[in-house]
Amino acid sequence: MNTQSRTYLLKGAWWIGLAIIILIGGVTSSRWIPGLNSWVEQTISSFRPGEAGTDDESHEPHDSHEGHDHESHAGHQDETSLELSAQAMRNIGLTEETLLPVQLETFWRSMTVPAVIVERPGRTRVQVATPMTGVITDVHAVEGEAVEPGTLLFQIRLTHEDLVQAQTEFLKTLGELDVEEREIKRLEAVTSSGAVAGKLLLDREYARDKLSALLRAQREALRLHGLSEGQVNQIAEDRRLLRELQVFAPTIDNHEPEELQLTRSADQNSALEFDSFPPETKFVTHVGPLILQDLNVHKGQSVNAGETLCVLTDYDELLIEGMAFEQDFETIRETSKNQWPVDAIFEKAGDGNRIVEGLEIAYLANQVDTGSRTLKFYVRLRNELVKDRRDSGNRYVEWKYLPGQRLQLRIPIEEWPEQIVVPVDAIAREGVESFVFQQNGDHFDRVPVHVKYRDQFSVVIANDGSLYPGDVIATKGAHQMQMALKNKSGGGVDPHAGHNH
Structure with a gap:
């Protein structure tokens, strides 16, 4: 025991x-x-x-990938993985807007041609001229001011001798015709009683017919001077001469058949309006104001019929003039024939470009420019107001696009559906290899890819399993990340690695 x-x-x-x-x-x-x-x-x-x-x-004691799911990312290696601080990510522009998932989309293989913004011939510039001789009594707009169609621009006291004479003769004939009408009525009463011979009544009726024919001729003469039918009728009704011409800003898209209209005011009973339109006339397609570009007259100045008073510019819609070289003629014609949309690329100060997508080719020129040996074609460009202010009662605006601006037009050549498309800044190159950086938790993994096509702005990556739709990649700063990764591995840093010359 x-x-x-x-x-x-x-x-x-x-x-x-x-x-x-x-x-x-x-x-x-x-x-x-x-x-x-x-x-x-x-x-x-x-x-x-x-x-x-x-x-x-x-061999540091701390595992920088502690907690990382290696099974979900086979092949993970330290030499192809990079961790960035929040400050470093901001330094190379990595934000929520530049960390994007891979998507399959339609890519248009394209080419770029130089272009410049130009005015629309016969539409952008509107010359305002006086139809009659007179003296400028008031100028209601200043140079550079934005005016809406229908805005009063000038008032002119008429001194056109022919117009004054034509109105005078017209009123005189009207008076004589009234006298004949009254005399015929009197003779009809006394002729029926037999007190006066019927021949006298017939003579008066013939005289009335002559005056009526003369009145019609004078009415047409007034129409030739620029007055409308309604204005001539107004003169006949009021029995007063027109003394003043009021010039209004014309419309761009709508034109009234009567360009001159009478107006009544407190200080002037009989006046004339040029290019004035009733309130119900709305400008459906035109949204921006007109700019008083050139003001050529001043108060007290005498002007002759047809003389230019001012020039208005309409920048609501402009044209982009593209210049295609001889080897690109057929491509441009094919794009225009198929009505494929083109893109306008504007260079911005600093980083990146501003791209206006979905534009339409309006027409192609029918001759080759002998100086530049280029075929010019034109693309419609809808303008935008960027500033609208008032100063001392005058309105001033600024347009986003102006004639003379230079840009590039991206012309589609071939459609490639279901492609992985990334910006050029998403690709890093080292020798014959190309890489993207895929976000994986708190770090980025360098993934080798096959580049199928590359242009100035985009890169098409082969959908061969290197990347899958939904994988989040850095669409910016790939070159800087590649240099940081090489520096981390202790190798010599090539400052031109991944840089495309």
């Missing part, structure tokens, strides 16, 4: 000692576990191919 008791006591002491050791180890784990982990990592690294004999400094 003593031997058995001794055995049980030894076993109990062993278990108690083991429990004490485990307790002490748990309490002091923060001191010995990091060292143990470091020893295990060094031991494992010594058996990895290509890593034996590396410096101890390359």
